[in-house]
Amino acid sequence: MDKKVNQFNILIVGTGGQGQITLLQILAEAALFEDKEIKTSELHGLSQRGGSVEVHLRFGKEIYSPLVSQGKADLILGLEMQESLKASYFANSKTNFLVNKYIVPIPFQKPLSEDEILKILKKFSKKVTLIEAANICQKEFGTSVVAGIYLLSLASFKKLIPLKPVSILKAIKKIIPEKYLELNLKTFKLAREA
Amino acid sequence: MEEILLNKSREKIILLGNEAIVRGALEEGVNFVSTYPGTPASEIGDTFFRIGKSAGVYFEYSTNEKVALEAGIGASFSGLKTLVAMKDFGLNVCLDALLPFVYTGSKGPTVIIVADDPSCYSSAQSEENTRGLSLVARIPTLEPSDPQECKDFVKLGFQISEKFKIPVIVRTTTRVAHQRMPVILGKIQSSKSRIQKGKFIKEPKRFVTLPPRVLEMKKELLEKIEKIREFSEKNKINSTPRGSASEGLGIITSGISYLYVMEALKELNLDLPVLKLGFFYPLPEKKIKNFIRSFKKVLVVEELDPYLEREIERLAKDVNRNLKVVGKESLPEVGELKPEQVILALARFTNKKYQLPTVKYQIRAPERFPQLCPGCPYWFVFAAVKKAVDTKKVIFGGDIGCYMLFGLPPLNIQDYLSCMGSSVGIAHGIKKATGQKLITFIGDSTFFHSGIPALINTVFNKSNPLIIILDNQTTAMTGHQPHPGAPQDNKPIKIENIVRACGVKNLKVIDPINQKEFVTAIKEFLEKKEISVIIARRPCIWIKK
Numbered sequence: 001m002d003k004k005v006n007q008f009n010i011l012i013v014g015t016g017g018q019g020q021i022t023l024l025q026i027l028a029e030a031a032l033f034e035d036k037e038i039k040t041s042e043l044h045g046l047s048q049r050g051g052s053v054e055v056h057l058r059f060g061k062e063i064y065s066p067l068v069s070q071g072k073a074d075l076i077l078g079l080e081m082q083e084s085l086k087a088s089y090f091a092n093s094k095t096n097f098l099v100n101k102y103i104v105p106i107p108f109q110k111p112l113s114e115d116e117i118l119k120i121l122k123k124f125s126k127k128v129t130l131i132e133a134a135n136i137c138q139k140e141f142g143t144s145v146v147a148g149i150y151l152l153s154l155a156s157f158k159k160l161i162p163l164k165p166v167s168i169l170k171a172i173k174k175i176i177p178e179k180y181l182e183l184n185l186k187t188f189k190l191a192r193e194a
Numbered sequence: 195m196e197e198i199l200l201n202k203s204r205e206k207i208i209l210l211g212n213e214a215i216v217r218g219a220l221e222e223g224v225n226f227v228s229t230y231p232g233t234p235a236s237e238i239g240d241t242f243f244r245i246g247k248s249a250g251v252y253f254e255y256s257t258n259e260k261v262a263l264e265a266g267i268g269a270s271f272s273g274l275k276t277l278v279a280m281k282d283f284g285l286n287v288c289l290d291a292l293l294p295f296v297y298t299g300s301k302g303p304t305v306i307i308v309a310d311d312p313s314c315y316s317s318a319q320s321e322e323n324t325r326g327l328s329l330v331a332r333i334p335t336l337e338p339s340d341p342q343e344c345k346d347f348v349k350l351g352f353q354i355s356e357k358f359k360i361p362v363i364v365r366t367t368t369r370v371a372h373q374r375m376p377v378i379l380g381k382i383q384s385s386k387s388r389i390q391k392g393k394f395i396k397e398p399k400r401f402v403t404l405p406p407r408v409l410e411m412k413k414e415l416l417e418k419i420e421k422i423r424e425f426s427e428k429n430k431i432n433s434t435p436r437g438s439a440s441e442g443l444g445i446i447t448s449g450i451s452y453l454y455v456m457e458a459l460k461e462l463n464l465d466l467p468v469l470k471l472g473f474f475y476p477l478p479e480k481k482i483k484n485f486i487r488s489f490k491k492v493l494v495v496e497e498l499d500p501y502l503e504r505e506i507e508r509l510a511k512d513v514n515r516n517l518k519v520v521g522k523e524s525l526p527e528v529g530e531l532k533p534e535q536v537i538l539a540l541a542r543f544t545n546k547k548y549q550l551p552t553v554k555y556q557i558r559a560p561e562r563f564p565q566l567c568p569g570c571p572y573w574f575v576f577a578a579v580k581k582a583v584d585t586k587k588v589i590f591g592g593d594i595g596c597y598m599l600f601g602l603p604p605l606n607i608q609d610y611l612s613c614m615g616s617s618v619g620i621a622h623g624i625k626k627a628t629g630q631k632l633i634t635f636i637g638d639s640t641f642f643h644s645g646i647p648a649l650i651n652t653v654f655n656k657s658n659p660l661i662i663i664l665d666n667q668t669t670a671m672t673g674h675q676p677h678p679g680a681p682q683d684n685k686p687i688k689i690e691n692i693v694r695a696c697g698v699k700n701l702k703v704i705d706p707i708n709q710k711e712f713v714t715a716i717k718e719f720l721e722k723k724e725i726s727v728i729i730a731r732r733p734c735i736w737i738k739k
Contacts, residue, residue, distance in 0.1 A: 015562065024374070028208050032376050038208065039340070039453075040374040043315050044233050044673070051564035064456040066340075066373040070534040071552035086559040092551040106562050108604055124553045 007060035008162055009068040012148075013053070013087045014079030015104045019148045020055045022175065023077070026152065029171035030163045031059040041066035052083055075160055079148050080104050081117045091124045096160050100147055102134040136194075137187065146187040153191035165192070196245055199382070206376040211366060212237035214341035214377050215307055218348030219277045220249055223383035225302070225392070226269035227253045228262040230643065231672035232281030233316035234371040235309035239279055240673060250385040255675050258614070258643040259284030263291045263306070270302040270361070271401055272392030275352065279307040282322040283613060287644070289327065294403045295361055296333050297411040299418075301400075302392065303355035305348055306333075310367045312497050312530035318598055319613050321528065323498040324365050328475045332415060334422055335363040335474040336431065337449040341375050343431075347472065349380075350431065358422055360415075365474065367497065369450045369530065423476040431472025432481055438465045442490035443544065446482070446506060448474060451495040454536035461537050462546055477505055483513045493543045494521035497531050563602045571666055571732035572597050574706035576605055579633065579662075581709065582716035589624060591634030593617035593645075596671045597664050600635065615644025618652060618661060625657035631720055633660045639669040639677040641689060646696070652725050653697045660719045661727045663689055666734040674736055693727050700726030707732060 010027065012020045024040050031038045036059040043053065056068045071092045078084030078099035091097070099121070105111050114130075121128045133151045134144040149172070156165045169188055176184045197207050198217055209217060215238050219227070227246065229239035239255060246253035252269075256262035259280040266278040285292070285308050292306075308324045311317040328335040334354060338347040344366065351362040403411060426432060435444070437459075447455045448471040455468055469485045471477065486492055486506065494503040503521035510517040524539040525531065534550055541548035566572050575597075579585070585607050592601055592611035601608030610620060621634040636645050641663050652659065669675040678687045690703050700722050702715050712730070719726035 016564065025208070028374055032206070032208055038375055041369055042372050042374075043368070044236065044372060050562075050567070052562045062460065064453040064460075065533045066369055066375075066453070067533050069457070069461075069537065069550075070532070071550045082560060083562075085557060088553070088555075088557060091553060093553055106560050107565070109560050112560070120555075120557055123555045 007058060007063060008075075009073050010057045010075045010077065010161070011068055011073050011087050011090050012055050012057070012077045012079065013083040014148075015083060016050045016053050018053070018079045019145070020053050020079070023148050023152050024055045024057055025175045026168065026171040027057050027161075027163070029174050030167040033167040033170055034163060036060055037063040039063045039066040052086065054083075054087065075155065077151055077155065079151070081114060082106070082112060085112070085117055085120060088121065088124045093125055095125045095127065097121055097125060097128040098151055098155050098160060099128065099130050100133040100151055101130045102144070102147065136190070140190060141183060141186065146183060149184050149187045150191050153188045154194060157192055157194070198241065199245060199249060200379065201382045202379060203381050205379045207379065208374050209341050209345075209377045210237060211338075211341045211344045211371040211373050213241055214344040215279070215348050215364070216241045217377065217379070218345035219305070219352075220251070220382050221345070221380045222349050222352040223275055223388040224251055224277050225274040225389055226266065226276045227251055227279070228256045228265045229279040230256055230259045230262050230284055231669055231675045232284055232309075233672055234311055234366070234368040235279050235281045235307060236672045236675070238307060239675065243675070250388070255677070257678060258287055260288040260291055263288040263295070266304060266306075267291065267295050269392060270300040270304045272302065272394045274302040274389060274392040276300070276302055276304040277307065278304070280309070281317070282308060282310045282324050283317065283319060284308070285324055285327055287614070289331070292331050292333065296331050297403055297408065297415055298401050299359040300355050300361045301359065303352045304361040305351040305355060306361055306363045307348075308363055308365050309371045310365065312367055315368055318594060318611060321498065323501075324363070325474050325501050326499065328363055328365070329501075332419060332475070333361060333363050334419075334476065335365055336472055337365050337474050338370055338472070339449055339452045340370065340373055342377050343472070344370065345377055347431065354422065354425070357425075358418055360418060360422070367450055367530070419476050423478065426473040426476060427478040427480050429473070432478045433468070433470040435467040435469045435485060437467035439467050439488065441466070441544070442488070443492070444469065444485060444489045445493045445495060446471065446485070446502060447495040448472070448502065449497065451497055451531055451536070454531055454533045455495050455540070457533050458537040458540040462540060462544070462548060464540070464544060464546075466544075471502070474501070479509055482506060483509050486510055486517055487513045489514065489517055491518040491520060491543065493524070493540065494519060495525065495531070495536055495539070496521070498527060500527070564599060566596060566599050567735060569735045570596070571706055571730070571734070572664060574709065574712070574732070575662065575664060575730045576600060576607070578706060578709050578712035578716060579607065582713045583631075583633070583720065587631065588720075589630055589632040591617040591621045591632065591659075593634070593636045593640050595637035595640050595664070597635050597637060614640055615648060618645050618648035618659070621659035621661070622648065622652040622655065622657045625659050626655070633662060633716070633720070635662050635664055638663060638665040638667065638679055638689060642678050646692060649693065649698070650696050656724075658723055658725050660716065661725070663693075663727060663729045665689055665729050665731040667731070668734050668737050670734045670736070674734065689729055693729070698725055698727050700724060701729075703729040703731055705732050706730045
């Protein structure tokens with residue numbers, strides 16, 4: 001959190017269908033539990049169909065814009081490696097990158113290698129952390145659909161987000177439908193033990 | 195119970211802009227809601243679709259925006275409190291019905307939500323600015339910045355409509371409609387305190403726009419607008435500016451741009467007076483004149499076309515001839531505004547040095563296009579077309595829906611694309627003009643929306659395109675809303691019955707998974723001297739069976 005201006009800016013990036021809007025809702029509820037001002041922005045419709053999806057969340061005091069300004073992200077949560085690269089537009093040299101070690105290939109294009117992407121991200125910020133979120137969730141639960149929840153929970157336990165894990169937990173319980181709640185709670189617990 | 199129905203005053207809940215619009219309408223006691231889905235307005239209808247019954251509100255997905263507005267006009271004439279919602283292009287479709295409605299005025303208070311999409315995130319045809327159409331129609335128009343204002347301005351819109359007997363537009367943009375924030379709730383009117391049923395009372399002088407009465411109505415409208423302008427001069431949604439005017443500088447802004455202005459002032463540590471306009475039409479001219487009277491320079495921050503800038507230049511001629519109005523010379527006219535663009539424009543305006551905190555390093559990230567979903571029935575249609583014809587020798591018409599993606603790699607079969615339903619009308623024109631072989635695609639919901647008159651025209655004026663109606667039995671792209679042919683309905687209207695009734699002889703209904711049959715039909719129909727239609731029927735993979 002930028003103490004001087006008392007605001008925290010997060011970008012969540014990935015491809016359509018990775019659950020960015022659900023993560024946004026959880027973060028927003030968690031921030032409301034802690035009495036923060038909140039603004040978020042997201043895109044729906046055609047822009048979601050398997051293309052790049054980038055959502056913004058800002059909280060703290062005197063929050064007006066729903067969009068993060070260029071170079072003003074405190075945390076970039078990357079659900080896919082190539083998309084994390086595009087989000088570097090919002091990075092400064094102190095930005096934390098927490099990135100899922102996971103690549104969704106683009107048809108008819110050779111994907112960049114993990115090493116190449118990591119090398120480029122490190123030109124932007126020293127604080128780049130790659131996490132095997134998709135693999136860990138696949139191994140533990142037989143599905144990587146909760147990789148985003150794993151990353152988000154991890155970010156709060158590692159204090160990369162100035163929100164208490166208990167607020168995140170409360171928000172998960174509020175936002176996630178009954179049917180999927182148990183899986184999500186297990187994922188949260190797994191991140192705590194990591 | 196859904197949180198949006200929570201009846202606790204002063205409680206704060208997080209709402210999307212579109213949900214806040216729904217909440218505002220509920221708090222005002224709306225009776226009748228109609229819409230045709232379109233991003234970024236779709237969640238308004240979708241929310242009413244879910245909660246309408248339990249909230250005691252009549253809701254319908256109409257077949258297109260014009261019909262939606264006409265249904266709303268009927269409800270308003272019958273005294274009901276009415277909301278109609280659409281995306282920007284929808285207003286083009288219903289403009290014909292809107293203009294006379296502003297003349298007759300509303301009886302039951304009526305608010306029309308129109309959502310623009312600067313940067314065209316979900317809009318294939320043009321980058322539209324509804325504010326221009328507000329001027330054409332002379333319809334009062336309010337511009338909220340955030341979800342709290344979405345709720346408050348919808349309520350105010352109903353109040354203005356009730357007081358002045360005129361419909362009111364609340365215009366949002368993608369970043370307002372799809373913005374979330376904690377919104378302070380008000381009280382929802384109990385169903386007992388609301389009107390239960392409308393009653394149409396004959397008042398031809400009021401509801402019939404026949405000459406010579408129509409010109410009297412226009413005169414009455416102009417008088418009404420001046421009264422609303424007086425109202426707007428005193429209304430608090432046009433802010434009373436604070437900040438220091440000592441530098442001779444000021445800022446005028448509205449809608450989403452206001453939020454970027456406030457961020458920019460904070461970022462640059464400036465304290466300039468800001469006039470935020472909640473009314474776009476009619477503008478509070480006295481208030482603006484008072485604001486600019488003593489300035490040297492004023493910065494106008496608005497997205498897309500310079501409507502405010504032009505008005506302010508005009509008003510300055512009366513009160514401050516030397517005023518320098520800075521607007522589009524400093525900000526783009528194409529694409530939505532970004533907060534950093536406003537910071538940089540404000541820094542230039544105040545001669546302040548500012549460096550964005552970015553890292554200077556050029557990257558080339560691979561571009562990712564949206565794709566048809568894996569297993570989408572449209573893949574089979576595409577495959578059959580590829581097998582049946584040499585795609586270089588056939589013209590392919592596109593229309594509005596998921597199948598627009600036929601125009602992107604790796605598919606690349608789309609030679610023209612315009613507005614809803616236009617693929618058929620344009621196909622007829624090309625066939626008449628050239629006689630070249632042509633296949634055009636149109637989706638089921640788009641066919642019902644505005645494809646039918648063009649189909650009739652093609653039969654009536656005799657040309658022979660091959661029209662493939664992609665029937666996935668839902669309005670897929672905007673979030674799977676039902677339509678008149680969708681089997682979820684009790685008695686769906688079958689597209690083949692309509693096509694046949696229009697006089698089309700060459701007609702086949704094929705599940706595109708049967709590739710051989712599909713390929714044979716395409717080959718056979720392309721040689722026909724008369725119009726032919728294939729209905730490719732297979733449900734979208736996301737429909738619940």
